[in-house]
Amino acid sequence: METKFETLFFNRVNQQYKPVKLDNLLAQHLLITGVTGSGKSTTALSIMMGMKAFHQNLIILDPTGEYQSIPNSRRVVLGRDSFLDVNHLNANEIGKMLDITHPQLLSKLPLAIESLQISRNVLKSTAVYKKIDRTRDNHQFNLKRLRIANKDFDLNLIADQLIEEFVIPRNDDKADFTLLGQQYDQDTIQSVWSDLETLRLALRSLKVTELPEDSSDNHIVHYDVGYLINLFVTHRASEQSLIIDLSEYANDIHLSQTLIDILTREVMINRQRFPKKFPVVVFIDEAHRYLPKVIASDNGIFSILREGRKIGVDLMLSTQSPLDLSAKLIGQFGSFICHRLGSPEEVDVLPPALQKSRLELMALPVGEAFLKTANSSDVTLVQITPASVEHNTNNISFDI
Numbered sequence: 001m002e003t004k005f006e007t008l009f010f011n012r013v014n015q016q017y018k019p020v021k022l023d024n025l026l027a028q029h030l031l032i033t034g035v036t037g038s039g040k041s042t043t044a045l046s047i048m049m050g051m052k053a054f055h056q057n058l059i060i061l062d063p064t065g066e067y068q069s070i071p072n073s074r075r076v077v078l079g080r081d082s083f084l085d086v087n088h089l090n091a092n093e094i095g096k097m098l099d100i101t102h103p104q105l106l107s108k109l110p111l112a113i114e115s116l117q118i119s120r121n122v123l124k125s126t127a128v129y130k131k132i133d134r135t136r137d138n139h140q141f142n143l144k145r146l147r148i149a150n151k152d153f154d155l156n157l158i159a160d161q162l163i164e165e166f167v168i169p170r171n172d173d174k175a176d177f178t179l180l181g182q183q184y185d186q187d188t189i190q191s192v193w194s195d196l197e198t199l200r201l202a203l204r205s206l207k208v209t210e211l212p213e214d215s216s217d218n219h220i221v222h223y224d225v226g227y228l229i230n231l232f233v234t235h236r237a238s239e240q241s242l243i244i245d246l247s248e249y250a251n252d253i254h255l256s257q258t259l260i261d262i263l264t265r266e267v268m269i270n271r272q273r274f275p276k277k278f279p280v281v282v283f284i285d286e287a288h289r290y291l292p293k294v295i296a297s298d299n300g301i302f303s304i305l306r307e308g309r310k311i312g313v314d315l316m317l318s319t320q321s322p323l324d325l326s327a328k329l330i331g332q333f334g335s336f337i338c339h340r341l342g343s344p345e346e347v348d349v350l351p352p353a354l355q356k357s358r359l360e361l362m363a364l365p366v367g368e369a370f371l372k373t374a375n376s377s378d379v380t381l382v383q384i385t386p387a388s389v390e391h392n393t394n395n396i397s398f399d400i
């Protein structure tokens with residue numbers, strides 16, 4: 001069966017439906033753009049509902065809880081009925097999640113995590129791992145045992161453990177270099193102190209990683225989102241889509257950014273580890289909010305854009321303005337659905353084929369867009385057929 005959208009895009013010029021192959025629309029990533037209210041989410045929803053008819057695997061990262069009524073979906077709310085297992089994360093991701101920026105703390109973070117892993121799994125302790133007066137030999141022995149032990153650890157102790165990492169030898173003739181350290185490096189600890197306090201605050205308010213308080217309530221099933229992602233990228237999920245609702249963190253832009261970064265990277269890592277023939281589409285709505293100003297080369301969204309195609313991971317992104325994305329990112333998209341744009345500058349960063357319709361682009365009615373698919377420089381003015389289900393827009397209605 002050829003997977004083609006038959007009645008999704010109505011060609012406004014020749015007044016006929018334009019058949020569009022799913023592959024052409026998605027295989028080189030799709031950018032949906034347009035000012036607020038121009039119809040992006042409605043378009044995305046129509047495409048996703050169409051995709052499900054083709055039994056396409058779909059993961060929706062929903063930063064605002066907008067996609068609640070999609071039928072046949074496994075929807076989890078991070079921080080409420082699902083959690084992120086920190087034991088899957090590397091030090092870099094944990095650093096980002098906790099917004100640790102001090103170079104001294106960042107450089108000690110991998111060691112602190114390793115120490116907490118030793119404490120819990122080798123020493124069976126619930127306390128921090130003391131490095132002061134510990135011999136190098138003893139530490140090596142513990143590290144060897146850790147190799148074959150579990151690697152889980154108590155993230156709540158990370159600030160205290162970081163202090164334990166700042167140990168140095170004595171600076172007199174009693175210095176013993178066979179020990180990891182004999183005294184605390186007071187100067188450094190003082191210089192990182194306020195960052196440590198901020199870190200403690202971040203730990204207190206972080207509820208991504210823990211089960212909610214009512215986790216003993218066995219009516220609520222708690223999911224590890226890493227596990228769900230793994231399931232959805234390695235198994236055909238013909239009936240269901242996975243929606244990860246991140247709305248609990250909607251007010252914390254930094255954390256939302258980091259979570260989307262981590263979750264998209266999780267998609268890539270799982271897929272690289274278990275290559276599969278069938279494609280997976282990841283959709284991120286309102287991406288302008290969640291793209292950091294400076295994109296690191298290991299950013300999850302960027303790595304899907306750059307390397308996803310090779311392993312069958314396609315990205316569908318919506319954003320209010322193409323200016324939200326760097327030229328480097330825009331260059332990775334093969335397909336574009338451009339709803340109304342607000343300024344000529346926004347049109348300027350689009351592929352040349354779309355720039356020809358500059359004036360029309362800035363005057364499009366709601367639900368209409370210019371469509372350009374991969375492998376073609378044709379641009380078509382289309383009206384998008386809304387799906388029968390609705391997404392919740394943020395408009396609040398009042399009962400008067």
Ligand SMILES: Nc1ncnc2c1ncn2[C@@H]1O[C@H](COP(=O)(O)OP(=O)(O)OP(=O)(O)O)[C@@H](O)[C@H]1O
Binds near residue numbers: 035036041
């Ligand atoms: N193709 C369409 N046909 C008919 N109505 C539409 C269409 N697209 C959007 N609308 C209507 O326009 C309104 C705004 O649409 P939508 O929420 O999709 O915009 P948006 O671009 O996602 O906005 P925002 O940036 O604020 O999220 C909705 O009430 C929706 O019903």
Ligand SMILES: [Mg+2]
Binds near residue numbers: 040042285
């Ligand atoms: Mg929207």
